[in-house]
Amino acid sequence: MRVLGIDPGLTRCGVGVVEGVAGRPLTMLGVGVVRTPADAELGDRLVAVEQGIEAWLDEYAPGYVAVERVFAQHNVRTVMGTAQASAVAMLCAARRGIPVALHTPSEVKAAVTGSGRAEKAQVGAMVTRLLRLDAPPRPADAADALALAICHIWRAPAQNRLQQAVAAHRTQGTARVPGTSRNPGASRTTGESTTSRTASGTSRTPGTSGTPVTSRTPGASAASRTAGIPGASATSRTPTTSRTAGTAGTAGPSRTAGTPAPPSTSAAAPRTSGAPDTPRISRTLKGPAA
Secondary structure, rough: OOEEEEEOOOOOOOEEEEEEOOOOOOEEEEEEEEEEEOOOOHHHHHHHHHHHHHHHHOOOOOOOEEOOOOOOOOOHHHHHHHOOOOOHHHHHHHOOOOOOOEEEEHHHHHHHOOOOOOHHHHHHHHHHHHHOOOOOOOHHHHHHHHHHHHHHHHHHHHHHHHHHHHHHHHHHHHHHOOOOOOOOHHHHHOHHHHHHHHOOOOHHHOOOOOOOOHOEEEOOOOOHHOOOOOOOOOOOOOOOOOOOOOOOOOOOOOOOOOOOOOOOEEEEOOOOOOOOOOOOOOOOOOOOOO
């Protein structure tokens, strides 16, 4: 990985190129400063900064550009000049399609020295040690540019993995259709479960307390209603099959001569717990005269 670090500034814009990967010794390919005269016009100074950065990009062809992020200062004039030089650096990189990374000063100091409040002398000493240089780079802007490149080489892999994880999470979120996998009641609204719940409801009549409709069909005989009840038989009750539904007092079927008369039904038939009442007949059935 080859990174061009840029410490933006109108008077002195530090630049430095470092090559290597995280976990292995790094190599400095070049370091310098792009200077502009303080008495020149602002536009001319920005053009000079642009030309200087373009020359470094042409010579070293870096794969990444690391620029120091502008932070608030009490001197507004200095902040404005730093922001303008930073914009020119990002413009030069974007024009060539080179990715740009922004790092804060405290982030760079923490990556190089282990402390976000380190002094410039400490940063220069650690840069000299990490890059195996004979002397610290001068001026301090050049050392800061090399520190920016080192910081990006060490932290870029972790940042890339984090960005990939965030992108994958967003992709999964957009691929999920609302109302299906997140709706807990969706699985209970299928046609199969609806049929299973309504199957028993079709054989019941409201108000019957769960009794099937077929057990109360008009015209059913008493024998069919007393089937399965202990102590109850079809002969112990007056047959109701000879009567028309809703007709009272109709005589039963005719008997043949010599057939003994059926037992009197004036007495109430024995009742079984749970069995429906059988209508009583007030008069005795008589057969035809001999």
